[in-house]
Amino acid sequence: MESYIVETRALKKYYQLGTNVVKALDGVDFRVKDQEFVSIIGKSGSGKSTLLHMIGGLDVPTEGETYVDGKNLAEMNREQLAVFRRRKIGFIFQNYNLVPDLNLYENVTLPIELDGDCVDREFIDEILNLLKLQEKKEALPSTLSGGQQQRAAIARAIASKPSIILADEPTGNLDTASSHDVLGLLKAVAGRFKQTVVLITHDQDIAQLSDRIVHIEDGRIVRGSDAYVGE
Amino acid sequence: MTAAACCLFFVSVSMGIKMWKLKRDISSFTDRLLRCLNDMTCGRELERLNEEGDTLWDKVYEKLQKLERIWKRESAENLEEKKKIKSLISDISHQTKTPIANIKLYEEVLLDEGLGTAEAGEFLQKVRIQTEKLDFLLQSMVKMSRLETGVIEVCCMKLPLCGTLLRAVAAIVPKAEKKQIRLSVDCDEDIVVNHDTKWTEEAVFNLLDNAVKYTGRGGSVGILVSVQEIFTKISIRDSGKGIALERQAEIFTRFYREPEVYDQEGIGVGLYLARKIIALQDGYIQVCSEIRKGSDFQIYLPNG
Numbered sequence: 001m002e003s004y005i006v007e008t009r010a011l012k013k014y015y016q017l018g019t020n021v022v023k024a025l026d027g028v029d030f031r032v033k034d035q036e037f038v039s040i041i042g043k044s045g046s047g048k049s050t051l052l053h054m055i056g057g058l059d060v061p062t063e064g065e066t067y068v069d070g071k072n073l074a075e076m077n078r079e080q081l082a083v084f085r086r087r088k089i090g091f092i093f094q095n096y097n098l099v100p101d102l103n104l105y106e107n108v109t110l111p112i113e114l115d116g117d118c119v120d121r122e123f124i125d126e127i128l129n130l131l132k133l134q135e136k137k138e139a140l141p142s143t144l145s146g147g148q149q150q151r152a153a154i155a156r157a158i159a160s161k162p163s164i165i166l167a168d169e170p171t172g173n174l175d176t177a178s179s180h181d182v183l184g185l186l187k188a189v190a191g192r193f194k195q196t197v198v199l200i201t202h203d204q205d206i207a208q209l210s211d212r213i214v215h216i217e218d219g220r221i222v223r224g225s226d227a228y229v230g231e
Numbered sequence: 232m233t234a235a236a237c238c239l240f241f242v243s244v245s246m247g248i249k250m251w252k253l254k255r256d257i258s259s260f261t262d263r264l265l266r267c268l269n270d271m272t273c274g275r276e277l278e279r280l281n282e283e284g285d286t287l288w289d290k291v292y293e294k295l296q297k298l299e300r301i302w303k304r305e306s307a308e309n310l311e312e313k314k315k316i317k318s319l320i321s322d323i324s325h326q327t328k329t330p331i332a333n334i335k336l337y338e339e340v341l342l343d344e345g346l347g348t349a350e351a352g353e354f355l356q357k358v359r360i361q362t363e364k365l366d367f368l369l370q371s372m373v374k375m376s377r378l379e380t381g382v383i384e385v386c387c388m389k390l391p392l393c394g395t396l397l398r399a400v401a402a403i404v405p406k407a408e409k410k411q412i413r414l415s416v417d418c419d420e421d422i423v424v425n426h427d428t429k430w431t432e433e434a435v436f437n438l439l440d441n442a443v444k445y446t447g448r449g450g451s452v453g454i455l456v457s458v459q460e461i462f463t464k465i466s467i468r469d470s471g472k473g474i475a476l477e478r479q480a481e482i483f484t485r486f487y488r489e490p491e492v493y494d495q496e497g498i499g500v501g502l503y504l505a506r507k508i509i510a511l512q513d514g515y516i517q518v519c520s521e522i523r524k525g526s527d528f529q530i531y532l533p534n535g
Contacts, residue, residue: 034304071283080283087293117290130513132461132533147460163297181461184531187515194301209517211480 004067005163005196006032006055011064013050013219024050025061026219032164037187037197039207042216048200049168051216055198056089056166057081069163086115090157090165090195092186094172096149098141098156104128105137108155115160127155130189147178154186158193165190167199171206183209260288267295271302316375323375327368330361337361374500383504385427385511389535392424392463396454399435403443411449418456424463424532426512431532434508437501438467438528445489445526446471462514462531469527474520483516505530 013025024047032038042048053059054066057073066073069088076084085091098107108128109119128134131151141149150170157165167186171179183199187209190197199210207213215223263280270277277299280292337354340346346354377383396418407414435454442452450470457464474482474489481487483506488499506516513533520526 034300076283079285083283083285083289115290161297177459181459184462184515188510188513188533191510191515192513205519208479208519209515213476213480 003034003070004031005034005036005069006030006198007067008051008054009065009067011051011054011066012062013047013054013059014062023219025054027064028216028219028221030214030221032196032198035191035194035196036212037190037199037210038212038214039199039201039210040214040216041201041204041207043202046216047219048216050219052166052168052198052200055164056091057085086111087160088163090160090162092150092153092157092165092167092170094169096141096153098149098152100141103138103140104133104144104152104155107141107152108159111156111160117160123161124155124159127158127189130192131155131185145178146174147182150174150182151185154182154189158189158195161193162195164196164198167197169200169202171201171203176205179203179206263288264291267292271295271299319375320372323368323372327365330364330368333361334358334365374504377504383430383508383511385430385508387425387427387512389423389425390428391420392422392426392456392465392532393418393420395426395428395432396435396456396465398428399432399439400454402432402436403439406440406443407452410443410446412443412446413451415451415453417454422456422458422463425535426532427508430508431512434505434530435465435467437505438530441501442467442469442471442526442528445469458534461534463534465530465532467528467530468525470525473522473524474518474526475522476520479518479520482518 008028008030011025011028011030012023015022015024026047028047028051030051040048040051050059054061054073055068057066057068057076060074068084071084073081073084098104099110102110105124105128108124112119125134128137131154133148133151133155136144136148136152141152144152150173153170157167165186170186171182174182183206186197186199189195197210199207201207213223214221267277277296283289337358341351341354341358393416396416400414400416404414439452439454446452446469452467452469455466455468457466478489482489483502487503502516509516509530509532514531517529517531518526519529
């Protein structure tokens with residue numbers, strides 16, 4: 001039987017908005033294979049971010065189940081979820097969320113130190129090298145360009161060697177050329193360290209980089225729901 | 232006096248209990264660790280424990296699980312790859328039998344002295360076709376052997392990209408000429424990229440080979456190089472039949488063949504190899520294509 005690193009079963013998320021019920025997710029069956037690079041593409045309000053939040057354990061579904069790495073997220077308490085997010089998932093957001101008072105290197109190693117793990121310096125250097133940030137190690141985030149800040153955020157997400165990287169419109173604040181470069185690096189680095197990536201975007205050109213594109217509309221997957229058979 | 236003695240007594244008792252607990256914890260930690268390591272060395276499944284806590288054991292266990300998964304995945308992948316390679320090799324070796332038998336046959340006819348020059352020429356032509364078939368099959372074998380893990384070892388050097396591209400183009404010229412396909416290269420001679428010339432040439436050649444294969448007679452294939460902030464982009468654009476969106480990711484998988492060209496020569500490893508070669512140099516390949524409008528394969532290699 002095929003095993004998936006991410007699997008959602010009939011996932012639903014309804015919000016009560018006044019007298020209306022908003023269906024952010026309406027029965028989503030979504031599967032991702034280990035080491036796959038999947039893009040979820042859809043307009044704003046289509047439910048793509050909600051889906052990502054469910055996979056990352058940042059939100060609780062109204063109905064349905066989410067399995068990540070074989071674990072049912074619904075069975076975890078808050079504390080377990082926090083540990084799960086810290087160890088298994090690397091997040092990349094649109095607003096890089098770097099700590100302004102820490103330099104680039106400290107920002108990258110922060111999640112590892114928070115987990116009480118020892119920092120694998122050789123690994124961090126390798127990542128920074130790949131992401132072309134080696135010379136900016138000591139720089140404060142405010143002195144970096146947008147592309148560099150997002151690359152630093154990618155380095156931070158990868159540094160703790162998570163099983164999955166979840167990226168929510170990571171290039172929303174970048175121009176087209178930098179966007180392509182930054183995501184190219186994400187693809188190259190994730191491939192190198194055998195990581196799974198789920199990327200959210202509204203840009204077809206960016207989605208083109210991935211192994212598979214999933215289209216979501218009005219809380220439902222309309223195309224590309226299943227992983228390819230074969231490789 | 233008695234109070235002090237009492238105090239001392241309590242302190243030493245509580246210390247004793249603490250020490251005992253510590254000892255118990257350490258021994259249970261090592262016990263569990265050893266059990267897990269035993270499971271792993273014997274190839275058994277790790278016992279499923281809850282590891283969502285934040286204790287030292289939870290952290291170690293989580294890493295053990297990760298290691299177990301990596302091992303399992305690698306061994307499964309190797310097994311699958313071996314199976315496929317085995318069946319393809321047996322397939323190819325089987326296919327070599329026919330041309331060899333044919334060549335032998337034509338040879339016998341040719342050795343028959345009663346043959347006129349025109350007839351002999353015809354048979355020689357037939358021999359040539361069979362030899363070409365053999366050549367193709369053997370080349371496929373060589374490509375297959377490269378799929379074995381570890382065969383591709385890149386050695387990057389800062390060299391002009393232009394030379395590498397031109398060598399790849401030179402190798403495709405005969406095939407392109409046969410189909411009257413126009414080839415063009417647009418690359419600034421000053422562009423220097425840290426790359427492995429031999430393997431990059433192979434990757435570019437595979438993409439060109441692919442482009443020529445799927446482009447009709449009288450079409451065009453062009454290479455365009457541009458330098459971006461981080462990557463240098465080598466775009467190989469053809470005027471061929473294009474690739475359906477849903478197939479665009481699949482084409483890079485091993486042994487993938489477009490369903491409608493099963494009769495054409497090829498074993499379906501060219502693009503897979505190209506992607507592997509580029510990934511080993513920390514770059515990536517992307518394809519943009521539309522049905523009937525041609526395809527644009529883009530290789531991205533890191534600058535510098």
